[in-house]
Amino acid sequence: MSRSRCVALLLVLVLCGAAQFAEACSCSPEHPQQAYCNxxxxxxxxxxxxxxxxxxxxxxxxxxxxxxxxxxxxxxxxxxxxxxxxxxxxxxxxxxxxxxxxxxxxxxxxxxxxxxxxxxxxxxxxxxxxxxxLSLTQKKNLGPRYQMGCDCKVVQCPMIPCSINGPAECLWTDWVMEGTVQGTQFQHYTCIKRSDSSCAWYRGYAPPKKEFMDNEEP
Missing domain, CATH: 2.40.50.120 (OB fold (Dihydrolipoamide Acetyltransferase, E2P))
Structure with a gap:
């Protein structure tokens, strides 16, 4: 076998090995609230x-x-x-x-x-x-506040168009809107269940009102 073919074969083996390692640890980004709940x-x-x-x-x-x-x-x-x-x-x-x-x-x-x-x-x-x-909001939301949202699901939007599949989901748009998964929703928002059992984004770390409106969403 020629030296060039040996080098090419070695390169293929290295790339295949790297791909296997990459696949062994493939993770999707998670919102801190979802990570807490999981x-x-x-x-x-x-x-x-x-x-x-x-x-x-x-x-x-x-x-x-x-x-x-x-x-x-x-x-x-x-x-x-x-x-x-x-x-x-x-x-x-x-x-x-x-x-x-x-x-x-x-x-x-x-x-x-x-x-x-x-x-x-x-x-x-x-x-x-x-x-x-961590942002101040993230620190304050750890515990009861994130726990309030564990009946909801944060769904990442990797590219437009994207949408949620039901009322118990909140669409996480940091990547498409800001070019980073650690954007405004990641640092300052929580997905919380409302009085009608639907879920919506809520900003801040103070206790939410008993019923909060859509204008509090990002």
Whole structure:
């Protein structure tokens, strides 16, 4: 086989491998409210240590390695009784692993789900953000306010035209209107059920009026 054909074949194999890794961790953007509602656990915490651990073996007998982050919980917004003191994630970003600073100096908002052993696991599809980068509205909405919208569904609009499928949905248009998923609706709005059981956007973090009108939508 000629050298040029070998290089071409190697390139194809590399690209195929990269595609497989990309497909292994493919995530759709989530509005913070939807991430809150979908998570088993939502906490504010500092990461104070990390280590590689083996959590079992795969079908071929190879050890399954994970990164364990030791955390100091500051506040729990959603989750089981008792503090969360450790989190597991994949060892590499290609395997959906999350990279966090473990110096104990940086605070994070962390959402994740519990496994069958009662251990909190996180991946790149979870909403994990530094606490200081959150808007005031996002910080205030954590807990009861986002919980009020868990009967609603935030639907992203990736391109125009787009629409909702029913009254229990709110259309998230940050990407098409502002060119970023972390736009105005992401930072300042909550999708809340109204008195007629339909859902609509509500701005701010003060308790909404018993009945609120469409002019409060973006």
């Amino acid at each position: 998570a088993d656990v939502v906490i504010r915490a500092k990461v104070v240590g990390q280590k590689e651990v083996v959590t079992g073996n795969d079908a071929y007998g190879n050890p399954i390695k994970m990164i364990q982050y030791d955390v100091k919980q500051i506040k729990m917004y959603k989750g089981p009784d008792g503090d969360i003191d450790a989190i597991l994630t994949g060892p590499l970003p290609a395997l959906c692993g999350v990279s966090l600073e473990s110096t104990g100096k940086k605070e994070y908002l962390i959402t994740g789900n519990m496994d069958s052993n009662g251990t909190l696991r996180i991946n790149l599809c979870n909403y994990i953000e530094s606490w200081e980068s």
